[in-house]
Amino acid sequence: MKTKWQQIRTLLGLDHFQRLWQIKPLRLSLLGILLIPVMYSFIYLAAFYDPNENLKYLPVAVVNEDHPVMKDGEKIQIGNDLVQNLRENSKLKWEFMSRADMQKGFKEGKYYLGIVIPHNLSALATTVDSPKPLKGQLKYYFDKSYNYLAGSSIGDAMIKDVEKNLDKELTNAFVDKIFVQMKDSTKDLEKAADGANKLADGTKEAKKGSKQLADGLEKAKGATDQLEDGNKQIYNGLGELAPGAEKVAGGVSQIEKKALEMQKIAHDINDAIQKLTKNPPIPQLPSQKTNQPASQPTNGTPSDKLIDAKDKAKNLKKQYQDLISGKPELQNDPAAKSVLENIEQIIQSNDAAALEISKIKDKVPSSPVDTKSIQDALNKISKTANDKTAEIDKNVNDIKKLSKGADQVADGANKLYKGSQKVYQGQKELNKGMGDLKDGAGKLDDGLKEINDGQKELAKGLTDGVNEANQKLQGANAKGKVISDPVDVERTDLHPVPNYATGFAPYFISLSMWVGAMLLFTILDLEKASRKLGGRPLSLWVIGVVGVAQVLICIFALTWGLDIKAKLPVWLYLFTFIVSFTFIAINQMLADLLGNVGRFLAILILMFQLTSTGGTYPTQLIPDFYQALTPYLPMTYSIHGLRMIISNGDVSSMLQDIYILLSYFFGTFVVTRIYKMWIKPNIKGYFIKRLQHKSA
Template sequence: MFSLPWLELSRFKRHAITRLAMIVVAVIPAIYGGLYLASNWSPTDHLDKLQAAVVNEDTGAKKPDSDGESLHAGDELVDEITPKGEGGFDWEETSQKEADEGLAEGKYFAVLEIPSDFSEQLVSTGGDDPEQAGLQLRTDDAHNFIVGQLAGTVLTEIKSSLNETTTAEYVSEVYVGFNDIHSQTEKAADGASQLNDGSIELHDGTGELVDGTTELDKGVGTLQKGIGDLDDGAGELVKGSGDLKTGADTLAKSTTEAKNGSKDLADGAGQVADGTSQLRDVADETTGKAEDLKRKADDLVDGARPKLERAEGDFDDARTTVRGDMDDRIKQLQEDYPDDPNVQRLAEDMNGLGDDLDSAHERASDAKDEAKKLEDPVTKAVDDVMAKIKAADKKIGQLDDGAQQVSTGADDLHSGLVKLDAGAGKLATGAGDLNDGAKQLKDGTSQAKTGVGDLKDGSSQLVDGSKELDTGAGKLVDGSGELSDGLEEGLKQIPTYDKNDRDHRSDVVAVPVDADKVKDNAVDAYGEGLAAFFVSLALWIGGMITYMVINAIPYRALASSAKSTRIAWAGYVPGLLFGIAQVAVLYLVLTFALDFSAGAWLWTLLFSILVAASFHSVHQLCVAALGGVGRLIALVLLMIQIASAGGTYPVQTAPGIFQIISPFLPMTHAVNGLRTLIAGGDMFIAAQSAVVLLLMTLICLAATVVVCSRKRMVTLTQLHPSLSL
């Protein structure tokens, strides 16, 4: 059974090139699958290697009702995305010109433009005319179409983040507004309560007003009676004021005469006061000079004796010095220079000086004694004179004070009489005015008697009005009470939120639905998701390469007596062995080079071997039946299967023709089974795919047996083929 397959394989041992071909056949699928998966393993994890520009022209805006607080949303967005890797790309802040040039040259894959009114439009959501803030993300499909699609996703994420932040801030302000409404409603409730208290006081006051107006009405009645009495009294006042006017006129004449006499008295008293004032000044001056003389005398008495005593002492010291030391020195000079006439004259002069000093000392001693005897008499005489001068000065002062008082009294008397005369005149005038007023009062009381009647009617109406006001005040009490109770009840229904609560609620309202994407049987990397497709492609290409190197069937065996089944088997077994080698090398490369992992390793390997076996049976059939044209058909099948296998996008997204043919192609079931096993999905799906692949393998092997049977007869077409590849 294995002799023919072994014979086919043994021919590859003959040369190094054939042995190398065996290695190439086993390695090419691994190279193909490894390269494609490595280039697509995790492309979205490396978007931060793509440079993108951000142009920030935002000028900022002041937030409404924020005491001058401003928003610079453009700067905040730039700060958020410019750190490397943030926001999907490697963002770099540039000018508009640099961004345009970089996008055109392919330096930047995307340009995010922030308009100048970006912040202004954001803060407008809290104003009367809200506007949507706009961002623009520019890409150039001439450089890369896929990056444009990814940039759209990045822009969506940035927009969602900004919308969430802006909505949260707006909702936070709404919750702050609830706090303000609660605060204002609380003030309104307090005001309503105060209004209710005031209305109660008003109601009490209107009750008192009713009582007061009632009393007023009674008082007006009493006033009406009193006005009558006043009218009678006014008549008597007219008569009495006439008598008062006559007496006041007489008094005014008498005070005028007294005023004139007091003027003469005041002039004479003023002259006497002037004389005594001058006398007092002279006495004060004399007293001052006497005191100055006394001080000088005291100084003379106190200073003369000490000075004379010092003079006596000084003369005594001088005499002692001359008579003592100087005499001894003179005597020494006489002994030293007995013949010197100058020394003799000096000795004589010193004797004369000593005699003079003795005389001066004696005179100073006598003067000191005389001064001591004169001290007491001089002091006593000066003190006696001073006492007499001071006594005289005091009496002159008393005289002047009396004269001044008399002068002042005379002036006061004159002033008083002047005022009395003026008052008497005013009294006379006032008495006349009083008489005239009394007459007017008499006329007024007559009119008041008429007016008080009208007042009595008005007070009665006031009583009725105060009663109506009291009734209205009672209704105000009831209404203000209901208002206060209603506001208190409404206040309980208005919520308040602290900062933490506002932040939490704002986040919830900004994103009310938090959708989490949960993947069942998730794979670790994007490349692992594509592995089923690329492994299938690699194994299909491996089958094509295998039957480019080895024969689909041993053609020489066709001329032998071997059965067609054995011949077909002999061509398939070497391809199957190469397929198993290809599977082994491919998964070794994926595991150690790309850190590939599978949910069910053993079943993945076995299923991959089944895929290789199925693909090799198809390639064997194509090559055995059609030769070189069969290889071309295998290539066409590859292109059709790439479009209909659903390796990247679900086959349901492909045109209808591909959806129709997809179930009949082996790569469709290979991709489905491998995808399930790699992700660790439902094993039933993998089993279904395995059954389909097994059936396709058996069908292809059976067809190859038929082809081998027909190949035993050589036709003219085989001898001269129309097309040879």
């Protein structure tokens, strides 16, 4: 009779463990199934617990062929400085050697990485301040055939680190050089500022002179304006004078002509009087009469000539008066008046002479005394005529001179008018030029003012620039260091992962649980185990307990053996239980429904989960085909959930993964139960009936 506890053990299938343990082959299989998951994850994570800590043992060949150079009295040795920095850097195992030794080491597989510092690195670095600066070049050597990671990922990280140090070193040196040149430039700027100030002072003085020049030109412009007005008046006056002078000269010429006619008349009268004086018309005394016949009067006697001269004189007077009346400019002329007076005198003298002669003709001398008195009277008339004639000759000569002078005056007036026209035009040009000069002087003054203002502003700007530059150049060394390394990177690790093992633990725990579940239905033959148990099927509790044991052993070994700490330690166990049960349910369904084909599919699914669940590289980096598989693979959610538990601490995201895993679990579990409880028995009964029917 079984006890109550024995009945419970049998109901739960716990007695199966005792029976399985008693069967040696099954006992060994059970031990392997329990230990393989922990071995799979523990060994791998222990071997690669934190490879970055061991980079200091990775040898890197360094060849320094650089030759130092001198620049501005300073020794430049970039290669030696880089070697010194590498000696102080313990991230990698730097080994310094010749190029031949490096090549030998690569050939023997001793080195994966190498650096060669070329001979002209320092020389090229000194060209930074030349018109065509040249870049230096480091040479890196890799040999990925011995180890891909060492030659690619680690090599790339090394290159970046070396380049960063070298860039910092060169930039610091270049900036120091630039700061020195800037300091020298500020000294030149100080000189330029002083020169600008002096130039501004000189321009200020020049401006004063230009102001005085402008004022003087302003006054000169006023004077030239007045001079232009005066010259204009002279020009206009001469313009009026020249025609008048010509008219006067013409009038004087006509006066001269009339004066000559008057002179001829005067001479004719004088000749007649002189002839009359020599042969006076005196009657003879009785005692003087002879028998000679008396002389007959003839035409052309002196008396007739006097009469004729009188007529000519009167006619000349009329012509002259007409001439003078037509020339107003001669009416008040003394010469013109003198000619008219002389004509009047000629007429008067002629009348007087004619009167005396007529008296003489009418008077009969009674004695020689009377004859003498007549002769005396004639002599007196002759003398008066000679005097008047001489006076008229003198006046005519004066008129000739006056005419000649009038011609000269007219000619001079014309020449003076033409000259004054040139003077006036020249004065206008001078005045215009003076105006332009005045305007130019004003513009010069304004321009000098602008120049002076600009020079002051330039001097102030240069001085301010020098002061600002000197101020900014303070602390040049510190600034050079900041420029060479301008950014301090502040890393904020939102969810720190201390080492490689902790980071990859979700992946290998999930992988171990799948392998353990897969082996449970591969190594442990449940059909044989069932026959060993008297035909009873292996209890689900046994399978569940195996899964729990796998989880407990694996998680304990990783947390205590490798010191992998989870942010949610309780959830680490609970979640891994769910993962284990889910993976067992999936593998059981495949094995029960499809047998060996199902076991092959379990291995194939494992392969896809190794590549498509984001355990190593982010899924965004894998091909599209594998990315398409990601959401359908259970390890996608086990890895993500374990990451939330170990490193992130996000419970809500982890619960979402649990829901998805439980859906996988219940789905496959229900399918397996339906198959075992209804489909498989019906199929078996169908084939038994067919066999019985055939045998009957």
